[in-house]
Amino acid sequence: MAKEKVGREDPFQSTEKVMQTFRMTRELVAFLKTEASAKGLDLTAYVNRLLEGVRTWFGLPDAASHLLEADREALNMGRYEYILHVLFQRSLELREKGPGFDAPGAEKKKR
Known part of the structure; x- marks a missing residue:
């Protein structure tokens, strides 16, 4: 079982990654890809950033x-x-x- 990093030292970095698959509508994937591209991120990095933000109250x-x-x-x-x-x-x-x-x-x- 993967260890999860607890705390706020660096919410966008982790030494251990877990592969997870999600089903999404094409429209949602297209939206996410457009948003990621506008930020200069790949899709995985962008989705991780969004979800980590929700988890950590966006680094406040x-x-x-x-x-x-x-x-x-x-x-x-x-x-x-x-x-x-x-x-x-x-x-x-x-x-x-x-x-x-x-x-x-x-x-x-x-x-």
Whole structure:
């Protein structure tokens, strides 16, 4: 049985890999390949990056990760459902304030 690296030292590096096969629609594979190519990654590296991001709260500092995890648990949501919830909350902010309202230099552009 393969040992899994626990912790956050380097979430995108591992010394031990396991071959796993998944069935996906052609549309999903095409989307993933396009996204990977745009980032200069191969498909495996891109999928690993996405999944590792979900597992580690996208590499946020421990303090932020712990807060998100506590909130997720308090809301009694799975990780996927919680990410949807956070994105929905952001969409509400965007509806009120407009796209890119918190981008660097956004205040200067509004004037």
